[in-house]
Amino acid sequence: MHPTLTHVALHVPDLEACVAFYEQFCAMRVIHQRVGKGSKIVWMAEPGKEHSFIFVIMPGGQDCQLAADDYSHFGFALASRDEVDSIAVRARTAGCLVWEPRDEPYPVGYYCGLRDPAGNYVEFSYGQPLGPGAEHMPLP
Known part of the structure; x- marks a missing residue:
């Protein structure tokens, strides 16, 4: 079997704001949430992609300071x-x-x-x- 990309995990400074953003702009939805290691962890996916690719969003991250010409995305x-x-x-x-x-x-x-x-x-x-x-x- 070859490796398959299944998820990206992000630590974010404001969990609820990020969840709302990905719901509003990306049509992703929360498919799982739990408390792990003392904080809430949220899994989000596009409808129909719940078993193939997700975002795992966790609190505790730093705000990214990307330049306008940084095309990381x-x-x-x-x-x-x-x-x-x-x-x-x-x-x-x-x-x-x-x-x-x-x-x-x-x-x-x-x-x-x-x-x-x-x-x-x-x-x-x-x-x-x-x-x-x-x-x-x-x-x-």
Whole structure:
């Protein structure tokens, strides 16, 4: 068997704010929560992906201080450019938009970026050879 990526675990300074962000912007939902080692631990997943990939979110982390030109991020695919624009409008209103929507050559596509409450960047894209519909696109 080869290794399979199943989760990312994050220590965050404000657990509830991060859970709310990933629910609101990423349509993830809490699939498990427990108290472990004296603090609450939350598992979140996209609907239908509960057994393949999750975020484990735990309190106690430091705020990430990423520069605007630091492209470290979590990436979420969307079904259209309009959906990217819609996320950007919501994020601008919420004060967490860090990359305005922009077009880049294939395979990057059309995307925008948000800052989660812990300081992590989250990209929302359309037109990459990843995510829904990507099986019909050539790889770079």
